[in-house]
Every structure is written in C-alpha cells, then in structure tokens.
Amino acid sequence: MEIGVGLLGGGTVGGELAKRLLEDHAAILAKSGIDLRLRGVAVRELDKPRLFPSRYIVDRPEVLVLMPQVDLVVELMGGVDPARELVLSALDLGKPVITANKELLSLHGPELFARAADKGVSLLFEAAVGGGIPLIRPLSESLAGEKIERVTGIVNGTTNYILTAMDSDGMAYHEALASAQRLGYAEADPTADVSGGDAAAKAAILAGLAFGQWVNITRVYREGITELSTVDMKFAHQLGYGVKLLAVADASSQGPAVRVHPALVPTGHPLALIRGANNGVFLEGPSIGELLFLGPGAGGRPTATAVLGDVILASREFLAGTKVAPRVRFGNGAVRDFSEVETQWYLRLEVRDAPGVLAQIASVFGAHQVSIKSVWQEGRGDGATLLLITHHAREDRHRAAGRDLEKLEVVRQVAATIRVIGASP
Ligand code: NAP
Ligand code: HSE
Numbered sequence: 001m002e003i004g005v006g007l008l009g010g011g012t013v014g015g016e017l018a019k020r021l022l023e024d025h026a027a028i029l030a031k032s033g034i035d036l037r038l039r040g041v042a043v044r045e046l047d048k049p050r051l052f053p054s055r056y057i058v059d060r061p062e063v064l065v066l067m068p069q070v071d072l073v074v075e076l077m078g079g080v081d082p083a084r085e086l087v088l089s090a091l092d093l094g095k096p097v098i099t100a101n102k103e104l105l106s107l108h109g110p111e112l113f114a115r116a117a118d119k120g121v122s123l124l125f126e127a128a129v130g131g132g133i134p135l136i137r138p139l140s141e142s143l144a145g146e147k148i149e150r151v152t153g154i155v156n157g158t159t160n161y162i163l164t165a166m167d168s169d170g171m172a173y174h175e176a177l178a179s180a181q182r183l184g185y186a187e188a189d190p191t192a193d194v195s196g197g198d199a200a201a202k203a204a205i206l207a208g209l210a211f212g213q214w215v216n217i218t219r220v221y222r223e224g225i226t227e228l229s230t231v232d233m234k235f236a237h238q239l240g241y242g243v244k245l246l247a248v249a250d251a252s253s254q255g256p257a258v259r260v261h262p263a264l265v266p267t268g269h270p271l272a273l274i275r276g277a278n279n280g281v282f283l284e285g286p287s288i289g290e291l292l293f294l295g296p297g298a299g300g301r302p303t304a305t306a307v308l309g310d311v312i313l314a315s316r317e318f319l320a321g322t323k324v325a326p327r328v329r330f331g332n333g334a335v336r337d338f339s340e341v342e343t344q345w346y347l348r349l350e351v352r353d354a355p356g357v358l359a360q361i362a363s364v365f366g367a368h369q370v371s372i373k374s375v376w377q378e379g380r381g382d383g384a385t386l387l388l389i390t391h392h393a394r395e396d397r398h399r400a401a402g403r404d405l406e407k408l409e410v411v412r413q414v415a416a417t418i419r420v421i422g423a424s425p
Contacts, residue, residue, distance in 0.1 A: 002037045003315040006070035006095075008061045008086055009077035010041040010050055012184035013100055013127070016300035017074065017307050018052035028308070034315045040064045042077070065090050072314055074307060075099040078188055084108055091115045091123065096314035096324075098307055100127035103192070106201035106217040109208065113326065120323025124310035129155060129202040130279050132302025133295040134309070139209045139283065140328045146285040148210040151249040152421065153281030154274050155202040157298025158186045158193035159225050159245040161277045167233050167242070168275070185277045185298035196224035196245065199260040203247035207258045210283065211251050214330035221259040221338035228262055232348060232416045235387055236264050239376070241346075242272035246421055250341065255334035257341045263421040264346050270294075271422070339396040344373075346389050348416040349405065353377075353384035357410045361386070364408065368401040369393060382412075389420060 005021060007014055021028075021038045029035050041052065042061035050057070058064045065073055065086055073090035075083050075097060083104050090097050092115070099105070105112065105128055116123035126136045139148075154160050158180045165176035177194065180186050185193075192198040200220040207215040225245050233243050241264035249258045265272040270292060274280040279297025284290050296302035317324050351357055358375065365372055370393040378385040390398065398417075405411050 001319060002035045003318065004037050004039045004067075004069040004071045005311065006039050006064040006067060006073045007041040008064065008073065008075045008083070010043045010052065010057070011076070012300040013303045013307065014041060014074075014076035015051035016304035017076065018050075018056060020304055020308060022052060028312070032312045034312050034319075036311065036315065039067060039070050061086055062089065065093070065095070070095065071318060072096045072098070072311065074311060075101055075104075076307070077101075078103065080104055080107060084112075087112060087123075088115055091119050091121055094119055094121055096122040096124070096318055098124045098310040098314055100125065100303060100307060102128040102198065102201040102205060106204045109205070110214055110330065113328070113330070117326040122314045122317050122324045124314055125205075126310050127303045127306035129205055130281060130293065130295070131157060131277075131297040131299065132305050133279060133281070133293050133297065134306070135281060135293045136209065138293070139206070143283065143285070143288070146288055148283055148285045149251050150284040151203075151206050151210050151247070151281065152271070152284075153206075153247055154244055154271055154279050155206070155247045155281065155297065156193055156199040156245060157277030157279060157296070158190060159199070160274060160279070160297070161185055162194070163225065163228075163233075163243060163245065164275045166230060180277070183277070184300045194224050194226050196222040196260040199245060199247050203249055203258050203260055206247070206281070207249035207256050208330050209328055210249060211256050212329065212331055213256060213333045215249075215256055215258050215335055219258065219335040221261070223261040225262055228418075229416060232346075232418060235348065235378075236346070236418075237267075239264075239387065239389070240267055241265060241420070242267050243418065244271055244274075246271070248421070250336075252336055254336040254340070257336040257338055259338050259341070261419055263419045266422050269422045339394070339399070341395050342392040343395045343398060344390055344392050344420040345398050346387070346416075346418045346420050347402070347405075347414060349386040349388065349411055350413040350415050351384050351386050352410045352412065353379075353381050354410065358386075360408055360410055361388075361405065364404045365390065365401050368397045368404070370397050370401050385415075
C-alpha cells in the first residue's frame with residue numbers, strides 16, 4: 001500500500017527530503033517495505049530553484065494537509081505560525097506528523113502531544129535535536145527504564161561551527177556566521193542560534209524526555225555566544241580549555257535545572273574535541289554510567305536522514321491501523337532555578353597591578369563563600385589582567401561576588417565571566 005507524504009517546507013531540510021523521497025524510492029521500498037509517495041511540497045516562494053521538480057510545489061499548505069491522498073504530514077517550515085495550526089489540523093484528521101521544529105515543540109509541546117495522544121496518532125521529532133544523530137528515540141525508548149540524572153551537550157551546530165572557525169581558523173565572528181548560513185546550518189533567523197535560543201529549546205525537549213517532566217522554555221537559563229571574545233578563547237587555551245556553547249540539564253530533588261551558556265571545557269574532554277557543525281550529547285544515569293551521542297548536528301542531508309527514519313516508522317504504525325499509544329509522558333513539577341545550582345567560574349579581571357590587590361579580590365570572593373582555585377596574572381602596571389578559576393559554589397554567590405568585584409577601586413573591569421564544566425585539566 002502506498003503512503004502519501006505531504007511536505008510542509010521545501011528549504012534546506014525539506015528540499016533534501018523531497019529529493020530523497022523521489023530518488024531513493026526503490027531503495028527505501030526494498031529495505032523497509034514502505035512505498036513512500038511524495039504528494040506535494042508547500043513553499044512560500046513559488047519560483048525559487050529547488051532540489052525537486054516544480055510539479056510537486058503547492059502554494060497552500062492547509063490544502064496539502066487536507067488532501068485525501070496525503071496520509072502523513074512532514075512539517076519542515078519552521079516557526080510557530082502557521083506550523084502549529086497545520087500540525088494540529090493534520091493530527092485532528094488522524095494523520096501522523098513528523099516535525100524537526102524544536103521552537104514549536106518547546107513552546108507548544110504539551111498541547112501537540114496531548115492532541116496526538118487523543119487521536120492515537122504518532123507525532124515524531126527525531127530531527128528536532130541533534131540533527132542527524134539518533135538521539136530522541138534512544139532517549140525516549142531504549143533508555144525509558146533508566147533514571148537519567150544529567151544531560152550535557154553541544155546541541156547547536158551553527159554556534160559550534162562559529163566557535164571552531166574563530167578558534168582554529170582565525171575567522172571573524174560575522175564571516176563564520178555567514179559561512180554557517182551558506183552551509184544550511186543556521187535557522188532562518190540566526191539570532192535563535194547565536195543567542196542560545198535554539199539550544200535552549202533543544203535543552204528543554206531533552207530535559208522533558210530525560211526526566212519525564214515538561215520544562216517550560218521560559219525556565220531554561222540562556223546565554224549565547226555573542227558576548228564571547230577571542231581574547232578569552234586564547235586565554236582558555238593557555239589554561240588547557242576550549243570554549244563551547246553547552247546545554248546542561250540536571251535532575252535534583254528540587255526538580256530539574258536546565259541551562260545553556262558558553263563554558264570552558266578541558267581540552268581532553270570529548271566535548272572539547274567536537275568540531276564544526278557536529279553535536280555531542282552525554283547522558284548520565286546510575287546504571288548506564290555515561291553514554292555519548294555524537295555526529296552531524298545540522299545541515300540538510302543528515303537532518304533529512306533523521307526525518308526519513310521517522311517517516312518510515314510512522315508509516316509502519318499507520319499501516320498497522322491501530323491507535324498509537326504516546327511514546328512519552330510528561331509530568332508537571334517544580335523546576336529548579338539556575339541561581340541555586342553549583343557552578344565553577346572563569347573570570348577575567350582588568351586590574352591595577354599594586355600590592356594588596358589580590359587580597360582585596362580574594363576577600364570579596366570569601367565574603368560570598370566562593371573559593372578560588374587558581375589565579376594567573378598577565379601583564380604589569382595599569383594593563384594587568386587577572387585570570388581566576390573558582391571552585392564550585394552556588395551560581396547566585398558567584399554573581400554577587402562578580403557585582404562586588406565591579407565596585408572595587410582596584411578592579412577596572414570584570415571583563416569576562418564564563419562557567420567551567422568537566423574535570424580540571
Ligand atoms: P528553511 O531552509 O528556511 O526552509 C523552510 C521552508 O518552509 C522553505 O521552503 C519555506 O518556503 C517554507 N515555508 C516557511 N514558511 C512557510 C509558509 N508560511 N507557507 C509555506 N511555506 C513556508 O528551513 P530549514 O533549515 O529547512 O529548517 C526547517 C525546520 O527544520 C526548522 O524547524 C528547523 O529548526 C529544523 N531543523 C533544521 C536543521 C538544519 O540544519 N537546517 C536541522 C534540524 C532541524 P520558501 O523556500 O519559499 O522560503
Ligand atoms: N540551526 C540549528 C543548529 C539546526 O545550528 O543546530 C539544527 O537544529
């Protein structure tokens with residue numbers, strides 16, 4: 001039996017998926033037994049060059065969703081409107097939906113998953129986190145019996161590409177961002193990538209799956225890479241660290257704490273070795289210890305592979321003709337504020353180089369119960385720079401110490417504060 005696929009979006013990922021559905025039809029049929037037929041691709045600009053023949057182009061996505069020849073809907077347009085309405089409308093018609101839209105899921109996940117459960121159809125989203133890395137299904141199915149305690153990872157390909165290009169290739173920030181856009185890694189509005197918003201949406205989804213509790217995106221602490229300076233990347237290297245944009249979700253008795261921010265990672269740590277648009281996610285649990293998922297985190301081709309896997313699975317379930325039970329259930333509960341989490345900081349202070357300066361700085365940290373692990377000095381006189389790494393202390397104590405350091409007459413500027421993750425080098 002044929003499965004009619006209606007594709008909403010024919011851009012970087014959608015265009016690649018349409019091409020694969022057409023060119024690899026026989027190979028997919030031979031390998032999976034599923035006879036996938038592309039019925040149409042909804043786009044905005046009708047005359048743009050595409051990776052698939054123009055006869056498939058449809059100008060009204062809502063009509064494509066309604067077509068009786070469309071059994072299954074793939075949403076690859078991105079954004080919330082009109083994606084949300086279209087997904088709901090497909091689910092209401094009993095049509096399985098596959099999406100890669102982390103923004104939509106992080107904002108409207110509970111509503112969408114509830115509707116899919118109510119209608120007994122699949123809502124699959126393997127490509128929403130980690131691009132081509134099989135991560136969502138292992139986390140929600142293979143590890144359903146594990147009590148996941150921590151998720152730590154690089155989940156945004158664009159920012160990892162930019163940081164690698166700036167760090168290793170000496171590329172300027174804007175040049176690296178433009179290159180990531182050309183290569184199809186960035187979101188339509190790359191602010192979502194560089195501000196940490198895309199990674200925050202993915203972190204919320206991963207936390208929900210890992211801990212079985214929905215984490216509202218507004219409760220995810222977020223810092224992007226726009227404030228990062230190459231000066232700190234160079235100092236980080238000297239101290240034995242690389243700089244990465246990390247997503248971290250911790251379980252605790254007070255609820256999960258979820259955050260996205262740049263971090264110094266020891267150069268020998270597997271996450272420090274992840275280059276370009278690749279992603280890497282560590283899952284930690286009492287029985288599995290550590291699992292690392294690693295691979296291409298962005299780009300049309302790998303992401304289309306993840307979507308195709310979902311299309312084949314959803315088709316099998318559709319052909320079985322029975323109602324699909326929800327794969328994931330999300331409870332409600334408290335979310336722990338990031339300010340209560342224990343963190344370790346790197347600070348770059350521009351200071352006056354005079355006797356007693358270090359003692360004044362140490363006393364500020366001491367007053368906030370933050371202990372200093374190491375101190376280095378660069379330069380002399382008025383151009384002196386102090387680099388400090390602290391021991392673990394509550395995030396709010398670090399912040400309070402940072403504010404009080406600004407008030408010291410001997411500190412000309414707290415020039416950078418970046419968190420440190422992983423064992424010390
Ligand atoms: P994209 O290149 O911007 O493609 C979006 C497609 O949707 C375009 O074909 C666009 O039409 C169409 N579209 C947007 N709004 C529409 C509307 N209102 N009506 C009809 N068509 C509309 O985006 P993408 O990179 O393929 O990403 C698609 C989704 O996958 C997003 O949710 C993204 O976050 C997610 N994702 C992307 C990647 C990646 O590496 N790119 C990886 C994982 C997940 P036009 O072509 O005419 O503009
Ligand atoms: N813009 C996203 C990224 C695409 O760079 O990771 C993959 O989700």
